[in-house]
Amino acid sequence: MNLAWWKQSVVYQIYPRSFMDSNGDGIGDLQGIISKLDYIKNLGIDVIWLSPVYKSPNDDNGYDISDYQDIMDEFGTMKDWEELLANVHERGMKLIMDLVVNHSSDEHPWFVEARKSKDNPYRDYYIWRPGKDGREPTNWYSNFGGSAWEYDETTDEYYLHLFSKKQPDLNWRNAKLREEVYNMMKWWLDKGVDGFRMDVINFISKPEIFPEGDPKPGKKYASGSKFYRNGPHIHDYLHEMNQQVLSAYDVMTVGEMPGVTPELARLYTEESRKELNMVFQFEHMGLDNGPYGKWDLKPLNLVEFKQNLTKWQKALEEIGWNSLYFNNHDQPRSVSRFGNDKEYRVESAKMLATLLHMMKGTPYVYQGEEIGMTNIQFESIDDYRDIEIHNFYHEQKEEGISQEKIMKSIYVKGRDNSRTPMQWNSTNNAGFSTGTPWIKVNPNYTEINAEKEVSNPDSIYHYYRALIQLRKNHEIIVNGGYDLVDEDHPEIFSYKRTLHNQTLLVICNFYANEPVFTLPATILYKSAHVLISNYQQSDGSLGEQLKLKPYEARVYLLTGA
Ligand code: NOJ
Numbered sequence: 001m002n003l004a005w006w007k008q009s010v011v012y013q014i015y016p017r018s019f020m021d022s023n024g025d026g027i028g029d030l031q032g033i034i035s036k037l038d039y040i041k042n043l044g045i046d047v048i049w050l051s052p053v054y055k056s057p058n059d060d061n062g063y064d065i066s067d068y069q070d071i072m073d074e075f076g077t078m079k080d081w082e083e084l085l086a087n088v089h090e091r092g093m094k095l096i097m098d099l100v101v102n103h104s105s106d107e108h109p110w111f112v113e114a115r116k117s118k119d120n121p122y123r124d125y126y127i128w129r130p131g132k133d134g135r136e137p138t139n140w141y142s143n144f145g146g147s148a149w150e151y152d153e154t155t156d157e158y159y160l161h162l163f164s165k166k167q168p169d170l171n172w173r174n175a176k177l178r179e180e181v182y183n184m185m186k187w188w189l190d191k192g193v194d195g196f197r198m199d200v201i202n203f204i205s206k207p208e209i210f211p212e213g214d215p216k217p218g219k220k221y222a223s224g225s226k227f228y229r230n231g232p233h234i235h236d237y238l239h240e241m242n243q244q245v246l247s248a249y250d251v252m253t254v255g256e257m258p259g260v261t262p263e264l265a266r267l268y269t270e271e272s273r274k275e276l277n278m279v280f281q282f283e284h285m286g287l288d289n290g291p292y293g294k295w296d297l298k299p300l301n302l303v304e305f306k307q308n309l310t311k312w313q314k315a316l317e318e319i320g321w322n323s324l325y326f327n328n329h330d331q332p333r334s335v336s337r338f339g340n341d342k343e344y345r346v347e348s349a350k351m352l353a354t355l356l357h358m359m360k361g362t363p364y365v366y367q368g369e370e371i372g373m374t375n376i377q378f379e380s381i382d383d384y385r386d387i388e389i390h391n392f393y394h395e396q397k398e399e400g401i402s403q404e405k406i407m408k409s410i411y412v413k414g415r416d417n418s419r420t421p422m423q424w425n426s427t428n429n430a431g432f433s434t435g436t437p438w439i440k441v442n443p444n445y446t447e448i449n450a451e452k453e454v455s456n457p458d459s460i461y462h463y464y465r466a467l468i469q470l471r472k473n474h475e476i477i478v479n480g481g482y483d484l485v486d487e488d489h490p491e492i493f494s495y496k497r498t499l500h501n502q503t504l505l506v507i508c509n510f511y512a513n514e515p516v517f518t519l520p521a522t523i524l525y526k527s528a529h530v531l532i533s534n535y536q537q538s539d540g541s542l543g544e545q546l547k548l549k550p551y552e553a554r555v556y557l558l559t560g561a
Helices: 030-035 037-043 078-090 109-114 175-191 234-244 262-269 302-315 345-357 387-398 403-413 450-455 460-473 475-479
Strands: 011-014 047-050 067-071 094-099 149-152 157-160 195-198 252-256 278-280 293-297 362-366 481-485 492-499 502-509 516-518 527-533 545-547 553-559
Touching: 030 037, 030 078, 037 450, 037 460, 067 078, 067 175, 078 094, 094 252, 175 234, 234 262, 262 278, 262 302, 293 403, 302 481, 302 492, 345 460, 345 502, 345 553, 362 460, 387 403, 450 460, 460 475, 460 527, 475 492, 475 502
Parallel strands: 011 047, 011 362, 047 094, 094 195, 195 252, 252 278
Antiparallel strands: 149 157, 481 492, 492 502, 502 553, 516 545, 527 553
């Protein structure tokens, strides 16, 4: 296969705070990660994506950076980081870092300077506006609730923060700021990092004037996202970054892009445009959102889910490239969300993995996904740590919403679902820490843990290993065309991949029912065998009708069409 390495790779995301604590302070750290690299390597992983490890006051767990070129004290030192990189490389893996440059921390020296006076040389590194009629410059809400503008008394102006007020947005219109960012990126690349995951990178280009948004009935604040997502100069900035920094290195880039459409994703990832390699899109993650957004719960409609993922597969089939994910540190656990985390936890986790890993694109595995970790339900709001959850809780309380309704939303969608400590074994604190973990461990760790998974050949972990191995052994998985099969079936997600004279047929039952799959007459083949399945298949042949078991997944390799 003559393809870029990142098209043939599988990525593992580490959320360092919750991965492995080596010194008993209850917080995961770099030495902890080093101690688990063999576990990751044995899974078959090619690339590790490290969520932020930079200096940070941790208002948003490291996504608020006060020094881009230093390491957070709780995580270790620069020496530890260098040791981590060397150890990753020694094992033949690559390391990509999180690049968080839509905003910095308000404790970053640039912002400390900027807020001192209107003529401070750093003032224009951020976005300042005077108030309008005694209130905020616009009615936009922040993504973490409340206004997106914070009043700063010293200079009697407001600054923009699309996330928490401790995450002021950087002003990308300022060429000096852009140069500082590019120099910082080069500094990390020269240290040997293999690329970047870019945090909300399609938010960096703000409009020249800031219009009002349309509030939903009864709401004070409105979304400003149509003005700042994929803004006026976004392609110029990404192209400039590519030309000034990335093009000199053999690295991979993935841009996190809420609100990106397939049409835009083609522009961001078309090779000849020299912007990014791939993006994280969010459409499939929004299909269980009601009209009021993520906390407004709505059941998933499988047909919509199929149509959506298919739209992305087709849109980036020839131009650009897809990233494939169901989990990350901002999303609930997929086995609880789309599968069944009770009696069919193992089957449904394997089914979801099959569905994702047989698609075209670069798959991402989020820590704990490979052992089927589940959502958490803390009784008390005090046990939650996420700023987004707390802001949501307090706003809802003020609006008089019932405790039960608020907690239901948090149980289903809260980000802490995926941030409980990694479950390594059945000892105290799941083997994550000898101290008191910064967030409570999911009590199901005695049942669900890595040690148990690794020692059981039928486990979810070994199933992920097998899927990853299949991608390495079969070009059709990396490179084959994609087509949805039986698009209207309400319970089965089936698709085929084709390359030369081969067809890969993927059949996934999304529910605990036992539906019948009918082989379309258009699928012709001479021989068939099962490549992988989450149930024992007594015989590898493919009949015209298959009765599927709960959450059953089967992948057939058909030859000689
Ligand atoms: C997206 C990150 O994934 C999320 O964790 C963070 O809170 C926001 N961007 C702000 O940086």
